[in-house]
Amino acid sequence: MTVPHAWTPAEGSLQDLLKKYPKPLNALVSGEVPAIVFRKAFNPDHCAGLVERLYERGLAYGPRQSGDGKELVYVGPALVKYSTDPEKLFAYAADTHELFKTLFDGYDDPVKTFYEALSCLAPDKRVMTARESGGRLYGPAVFRVYYAGTGHGPHFDSIAKRQKWFHYEVSRFQHQLAGVMCFQNSEQEGESGEPFLYNCPWTPAVQEYITEGTFSQYVAEQGIPRIQIQLEPGDLYFFFSENIHEVPPVIGEKPRIVLAAFFGMSPDDEEIFVWA
Numbered sequence: 001m002t003v004p005h006a007w008t009p010a011e012g013s014l015q016d017l018l019k020k021y022p023k024p025l026n027a028l029v030s031g032e033v034p035a036i037v038f039r040k041a042f043n044p045d046h047c048a049g050l051v052e053r054l055y056e057r058g059l060a061y062g063p064r065q066s067g068d069g070k071e072l073v074y075v076g077p078a079l080v081k082y083s084t085d086p087e088k089l090f091a092y093a094a095d096t097h098e099l100f101k102t103l104f105d106g107y108d109d110p111v112k113t114f115y116e117a118l119s120c121l122a123p124d125k126r127v128m129t130a131r132e133s134g135g136r137l138y139g140p141a142v143f144r145v146y147y148a149g150t151g152h153g154p155h156f157d158s159i160a161k162r163q164k165w166f167h168y169e170v171s172r173f174q175h176q177l178a179g180v181m182c183f184q185n186s187e188q189e190g191e192s193g194e195p196f197l198y199n200c201p202w203t204p205a206v207q208e209y210i211t212e213g214t215f216s217q218y219v220a221e222q223g224i225p226r227i228q229i230q231l232e233p234g235d236l237y238f239f240f241s242e243n244i245h246e247v248p249p250v251i252g253e254k255p256r257i258v259l260a261a262f263f264g265m266s267p268d269d270e271e272i273f274v275w276a
């Protein structure tokens with residue numbers, strides 16, 4: 001009897017990864033591999049230093065003293081937040097490029113680390129911050145700070161297939177993926193803030209289960225593989241964001257902090273666009 005091989009993230013050295021999967025991003029898209037995880041891609045001490053800096057500069061706030069407001073704080077523009085106001089989106093993106101020029105002073109630059117890691121996964125393509133045809137740049141990446149009660153229910157991300165925003169240049173790609181670098185974990189309680197990935201591409205039928213709140217039942221019935229990605233500060237993971245995924249709500253006062261970006265790629269396109 002052949003045992004079906006488990007749906008397991010690829011980890012380890014880049015060399016080994018490329019030997020096994022010469023085109024790792026394609027292995028994500030095909031579902032062969034749920035995620036690629038680079039442990040300690042970024043110096044964990046620098047994560048801690050930069051979290052303090054976000055707090056000091058008032059860009060995010062530290063563990064709450066009181067209150068229980070559900071909140072997800074962004075440092076940087078998120079296309080999905082500002083999509084109806086392109087002027088604001090691209091102005092904020094320009095400000096973010098300025099901010100990121102000095103925000104990391106004294107530390108390694110995590111955005112650079114992110115882009116370099118992605119470039120290693122696609123040696124035959126050029127990885128760059130997304131831009132409109134007129135040259136306006138999208139945000140290079142975004143910090144997301146998840147306070148108590150915040151997370152993401154089961155969903156998928158695709159500007160082309162979900163939002164259908166064809167007036168944005170980033171909709172031109174066949175596939176949308178995402179990368180997330182952990183800066184700080186929430187307190188380790190239950191499933192707090194640790195993402196789940198499902199071997200389940202979005203379809204209208206799947207959407208019905210999500211909308212009705214019966215997705216977890218559907219997953220159990222169908223025996224759909226799911227994995228949880230456990231990250232430590234400095235770890236970076238990439239995944240196919242057109243598969244259903246979720247981040248269980250954060251429990252406790254310590255926020256989960258990540259640096260994240262989406263990226264688009266097509267087999268016949270030599271550019272990979274990255275945006276927040």
Ligand SMILES: O=C(O)CCC(=O)C(=O)O
Pocket residue numbers: 152157178179180195241245246247258260
């Ligand atoms: O923060 C994460 O681990 C995943 C967030 C998410 O849903 C995404 O980046 O599309």
Ligand SMILES: [Fe+2]
Pocket residue numbers: 152155156157241245
């Ligand atoms: Fe997502």
